[in-house]
Amino acid sequence: MMERKSITKKLKLMVAAIEFGAIRSGYGCLTKEDYEKKDISKIKLPIWEGKLSFKAPTSVLFRPNKIFHSFGFDAEKHYYENYYNVDFKEWYFFQHLNMKSYIDKGALTKNTIIEDSMKDGHRMKAVDVFAAIIKYFKDRFLTNIYTEYSFNNYVHWVITVPAFWDLKAKAFMKVAAEKAGISGDQLTLISEPEAALLCCSVSVETTTTDGGKAIAEMQIGSQYIILNSGGATTDITVYEVTGPKMLKEIHQTCVCHFGGNTVTTEFVKFLTTLLGGPTVKEMHDKHPFEYFELMSSFEHKKTFFDVHKDSMVTIRLPFAWKEVFEANTDETIEKALLSSPYNRTVYINRDRLRISNELFRKFFDYSINNVLRVLDELFRKPAIINITALLAVGTDFELSVLINAIEQKCPNLTVIGPKDPDLAVLKGAVLYGFEPYTFTKMVWGNLEDTLRGLGLDNVIDLQDVFNENYQKSFWNRVYLVGPCSVGKSCLAKILVGEPVPTTRKSTDGIWIYMGKAGMNLDKMEWVFFPKGNAITEVLTNMLMSMSTYEEGCNVDDGLCDVPLDEITQTNETVKFEESTEPIQISRKVKSATVDDDVDTDETSHTMKDQQLPEEGSSDIDLADHIHKNNSLKNQKQKDTSQIEKNKAKKQNVKVVSDNSECEWMNEITSNMSPDKIHELIVKAVQEGKYKQRIVPIDIWDFGGQKDYYMTHQLFITSRGIFVLMFNGSIGLHQHMPGLNFLPGNFGKPTVAVYLLHWVNSILTYCKRTDDGFPKIIFVATHKDERWFQWTQEARRKQLENELQLLFETHGGLNHLEFKPLIFVDATNPDDAEIADLRERIMQRATEHPRWGEAMPTRWIPLELQLAQKSAEGTHIISYDQLLVLNATNESMILSERQLAAF
Ligand SMILES: Nc1nc2c(ncn2[C@@H]2O[C@H](COP(=O)(O)OP(=O)(O)OP(=O)(O)O)[C@@H](O)[C@H]2O)c(=O)[nH]1
Ligand SMILES: [Mg+2]
The missing domain is CATH 3.30.420.40 (ATPase, nucleotide binding domain)
Known part of the structure; x- marks a missing residue:
């Protein structure tokens, strides 16, 4: 607009x-x-x-x-x-x-x-x-x-x-x-x-610096970069002349914190090296008048500094400086100077501090180098690339130093300096x-301001970030895994604040709850969103990520100068309008459309389960595995670019999917074009969603039946926290005829076999870190069983000991958390240990090495598609469908490896 x-x-x-x-x-x-x-x-x-x-x-x-x-x-x-x-x-x-x-x-x-x-x-x-x-x-x-x-x-x-x-x-x-x-x-x-x-x-x-033409006659269509070097900041804005007395801002102002005061800061650093911190501090605190006198003298010299002169710059040094220095060091300044690094560039004679021009010029370096860097970044933007005129004005230090540096760096740029800049x-x-x-400029309501809050200059930048950049990902994913019928689905409902089901229904595939729960970062509190809107959650997370992406970078960089805690001081609460149903991903759907090599692969793959992978093994294996398992065999395309490869993949998937599935996919993806997503993001920015300090948590409830184990491996990524659940009322090594034989396990099924299987699967498919991530939090259920013969505490101890014995020689012990063991009644929303579990999950989430990691914004379309499905009601997505969804993202298509990591 x-x-x-x-x-x-x-x-x-x-x-x-x-x-x-x-x-x-x-x-x-x-x-x-x-x-x-x-x-x-x-x-x-x-x-x-x-x-x-x-x-x-x-x-x-x-x-x-x-x-x-x-x-x-x-x-x-x-x-x-x-x-x-x-x-x-x-x-x-x-x-x-x-x-x-x-x-x-x-x-x-x-x-x-x-x-x-x-x-x-x-x-x-x-x-x-x-x-x-x-x-x-x-x-x-x-x-x-x-x-x-x-x-x-x-x-x-x-x-x-x-x-x-x-x-x-x-x-x-x-x-x-x-x-x-x-x-x-x-x-x-x-x-x-x-x-x-x-x-x-x-x-x-x-006039221009080469004494040439004036810009009084500004031609329609001419464009100018305006550089305004002030005391506190240097601002760079770009305008185009669009008509008689009409100017259009074509690039919003970059505000850089490299104004003239950074030159003063460099001078103070120099004084500290020359005279020592204690002297400078004492002068500042106890002799402010003399401190101010020296600074005023410096400011004056700074303003009239001529880079081309060869002489020395003389500044008046009040006597108090010498006195304090001598009292602090038992040495005269003159003598100390002889052994200082400034021996040949600085002279002190009575109350005269004389600094060589060359050294004085260095005080400007920090400011100038940073301005040049920002200009350099600016010139990479398509809208700016052809601009040849820069107009330099300044309210602080003599611009000749800066203009000189710009001319050297950008010889093709005409730098125009008014007579009295x-x-x-x-x-x-x-x-x-x-x-x-008349000034014409982009006006987007408050969008302009909020974009700046995100460290962006304009909407084009937002699009750039969206297409190419990375976001800081705070997405929090919790995987509930374990044998069947142990209470995973009950606990999932409790974690998202929904009523516990009264009738048992075994989970078919995986249920994902998005936009239903979150963590409030300020209070470290678990919050529910009774009317979740997963789409909003995805966007919120992205925007929040962007607002903090440069958090750790140099605060002096005007392009990324808004730390999270500064921009997020708001009492806004999350508003959700639509209800959200969980998404269900089921391998069963796939089985109708995919060829039969699944079982073979499953077996060969799960044979690995008994041994742990090499430290540092990553999701790459999984990507290969997905590739094999989904018959994405387009060998001819191997050498083509990634996008072509993915397009080919898209065609392949179409072959293996039936028509109705394709239609369904088209229907749900047709309105999730990059433009649409962009529009949604803009809307979310306008609504100030990025200011929310609530990180969404999605809960993935894995069906525990053996049939789904193949599917599970495909969805495990190191991006989450694992909650490994088992029925604590059953002996770990008791034969469980109700449990299926696990592929690759030839012994009788027991709880212990299942626990080992899950631990191995997780650690096989996730990238492991030295500090024990991914974390696997053990949760025993059924602590309320009526026939219970032990006190809860005694039983907890017993389980802890048995788990210790089971895993003490296991290579992944540092990933496992079973002491103290969380022991819950998974059907009781008020169970205090479920509250402990929530706390533990939040804690681990913030410690997770992937917390706040840079993720390609390419994820967003896929996340949005899943979220959109979630908002539309319960659907079943097979892995093939996930691939189709991804393939429809055209320009933002994910590679297989990225998809696996997702
Ligand atoms: N008494 C009691 N019953 C529980 C507990 N946890 C689960 N249940 C019951 O066990 C049954 C299975 O619970 P679910 O939550 O469906 O189990 P699940 O782990 O999701 O099972 P799958 O989806 O088949 O893998 C339900 O009837 C629950 O009411 C518990 O801690 N105590
Ligand atoms: Mg279940």
Whole structure:
């Protein structure tokens, strides 16, 4: 959905704009008369007293009782100069206002409280802090500059906001302005890159770095990358000129945390290496004035640093630094310098710290390298690949260093730098007050913001992730396995919060319960979804996974900067509308359509059961096994690409499946196209589902009868937790005539034989890890049997000992959990040990090595198809049908190995 956002304003006699930066802010104004002369050099920008600067630090000081005291240089000066003689305990001092973290949390509202910069953090409402600053600008403007316009009505105000500000944050700014006496109809907000582009589009001053053409005449169809290097962040946005005074954002802003403050951070690191951590800390904590003096001197040099000069950079080093250093080390700085790594690049003479240009340039490396990396990533995107012009503006450090690096890295890119890059945003904002410009951009309701919360830039990225990327998988699968009639189905019902069946019905194949239970990660609680919607669950899991996918990555990377715990602070609860029936997978259906080599294979395969595979054996064997068992013999296709191979497989499956089955498959898969799935995902994003902290748990209830054992092997994967159940009221070695002989086992069937068989099967078909995964949790049932002769505790001990004897020499002992043994009445939902089991399952799930693992998003279609089936009611799926389902996914087809792992 594309929506046009047109902003037209009534012309005013005067426009005043405020550029509200995290680190530095300023304001400027232009009369209508001057605007009509098309002379933007007439924009008036006040010079901040004695500083030769058009901007002031975004620092504000409040007296006790939150009464405004001063702003900018005045605020910093008053605070630091009086630090030793005024008690600031009751004051509020905000030095710089970086609100990014609040916006990421979706927490910037009129009630947001922020902490000031003092050591013990005083708290104020953010809106009051912002309102005080806006009011200060407004009063200063009205009294000092244009008293004749003091009739506020003639002035239209424009305030800039960072590109990453969401709608909530913009509403917040409007409230702050209103509090400062600027009413809604007098105010327009503009995002920084839009303002910068506007400035450059009309500014005759704008020239390229090679002294060439201006972009004042922007051709329709031309596209520009706008790089706005600020104090806290560097934002990169891409626009296309779509008509006269019409711009379209074609790539949403990448917000990178590599602004000018990272250069300062590098300088502090340098000081720490040079003078030692204790000295720097002591200066910061006990001598803030001298600390601030040094930093201010550095900031000044940073702003005017010229990469091409060969000389040294001189910074004033207040004497207190030397004194503290000498007190801490019993050495003079000058002497210590001789043995430091900076021996030849740094000189200290009295209160002069001199740093070689080359070393000073290195302070910019971190910021520049990261910006180059982000640009590099951007240029890989199809929409950007052909763009040849980059417009660089900046509000913090001298852009020449960055521009120089970009030009070297991208020689084909024309880098355009306006004359005063520091003022482009502010001037553009002033012009915007007059210009009836139209910005066209993608508007997806809140989708835009939520996508950013997922670390994505736009919907195209979402599609990219969906097609090629990986998601962090938190899917939690519990396999209930064991001999027949031990209570697996009863326990499954209890685990998903359904009534226990009163009549016995042996499970035919495998029953999968999806979207019925989950775990609340915050409370580590097992939750039921009485009206489950498995489709929603699949999507939720995917979105949640995406929102946490980069959790561990560098937080400085603006493309992936939203940790899970920051974006998921919500009380939203899961809403489900449809009821979900379990899916049933049955081998019986298959037997009608598949050739007869199953038994042969089954026997040969289960012969393996008596010995454990080599450590590290994986699901690959299973894939081969599936291949054989399902007659997918398309040898000719072997050398073709994977997709062709799978297409061939699809045809093969069609041959072995009967027509009605194919029709049925078509029916259920026809509306699960990538587009449809994409649409569902977009819907789920819009509904904020990814914010849920509930991980779905699906329960796979395996039929215990021998006929299904072949099927089971196909569905066992290391992706789950195994609950191995047996009837605890029966002796482990007692002959059980009711149990079938197991293939490959020639002794009489006993519980012990079955337990061994399951342990071996699981460990054969799952990839094993050193820390004992897959875990197999033993659960004994029937603790309530009336004829029970033992006390429960004695019986538990006895079973534990027997299990110990049975498995003590087994190679997979570290996978088995039977001490303490969970002993339950599988028909009693209130059994406390079933609650223990739930807890154990949740615990193991989070410890599982595959918890949070990167899974290809290619899984999603298949999971959705299963989920869709589940939502439609009970169906029976054979393995062939699963293959057909998968084969219909065309572009997202899974390889056999992937399918096996699924
Ligand atoms: N008294 C008692 N009866 C149980 C217990 N667990 C299961 N049952 C009964 O045993 C019978 C079989 O239970 P199911 O849950 O169907 O067993 P299952 O393991 O799913 O069996 P298959 O599907 O054939 O593999 C049912 O009649 C249950 O009521 C238990 O702990 N105590
Ligand atoms: Mg059952």
